[in-house]
Amino acid sequence: MSSSSAPAILVLKFGSSVLRSEEDLPVAVAEIERFRREGRPIVAVVSAIGNTTDALLATARRISVDPEPYALALMVATGEDVAAAFLTMALERAAMPVALMEPVAIGLRVEGRPLDSDPAALDVGCVRRALEDGSVGVVPGFYGRGPEGKIQLLGRGGSDLTAFHLARWLGADCRLLKNVDGVYADDPARLDRAGTRYEELTYDDALRLEGRVIQRKALLFAQRHRIVFEVAAPGGRVATRIGTDRTVPASPTAPGLDFTSQST
Secondary structure, X not given: OOOOOOOOOEEEEEOOOOOOXXXXXXXXXXXXXXXXXXXXXXXXXXXXXXXXXXXXXXXXXXXXXXXXXXXXXXXXXXXXXXXXXXHHHHHHHOOOOEEEOOOOOOOOEEEEEOOEEEEEEOOHXXXXXXXXXXXXXXXXXXXXXXXOOOEEEOOOOHHHHHHHHHHHHHOOEEEEEOOOOOOEOOOOOOOOOOOOEEEEEOHHHXXXXXXXXXXXXXXXXXXXXXXXXXXXXXXXXXXXXXXXXXOEEOOXXXXXXXXXXXXX
């Protein structure tokens, strides 16, 4: 753990609803810079860009109706690898020091089924050393190394779980960046932005809103390990804080953003 006087590490997770294409990389760069200006060490976790995961899965199933699970995991994980490489390049272009942290290299170990594993361990010292010179850490989400040394996935939406796993082991704050400025009681797109946004949510109430932005398995992980986190839009001034002791609706006049399906 860092000393009490040092600012806490902030894990920023960028979903594919935010990184819809390579043209959205400056959005992530700006969000990272916003918090770096506050003196925060940053670890950015990225999902595959746009519909990359769906495209890879469709390709695999054109080749085989029942793909070998480890082969499928290895292929699908390339979506996150490419996104992390692109963000690393974009940060370098913005003259920010950056450290690309592949899950295998930082000891991000998982266990369970090859396509729906659970996080098990992390080489905390490796991650902290990479951040010592002020570098932004960039981690591909969604996968880790299993007991046999093979790539295994954390389930659909698993980049949220990667972010929580890092936050737990690093004692870090965590913010999930989505294309909404928080968690809503209803789908803002269907209700023409008339749905209630929450300022705060207990874990139990967040779980009752299953399918609203956050992977259920990741929510259960956060609840089990008492990880308090935020859901927000890039550049946003408001967020939903999850893991508090009460549920608080936001002001009816609070701004809203279009809602789309959950990202990895």
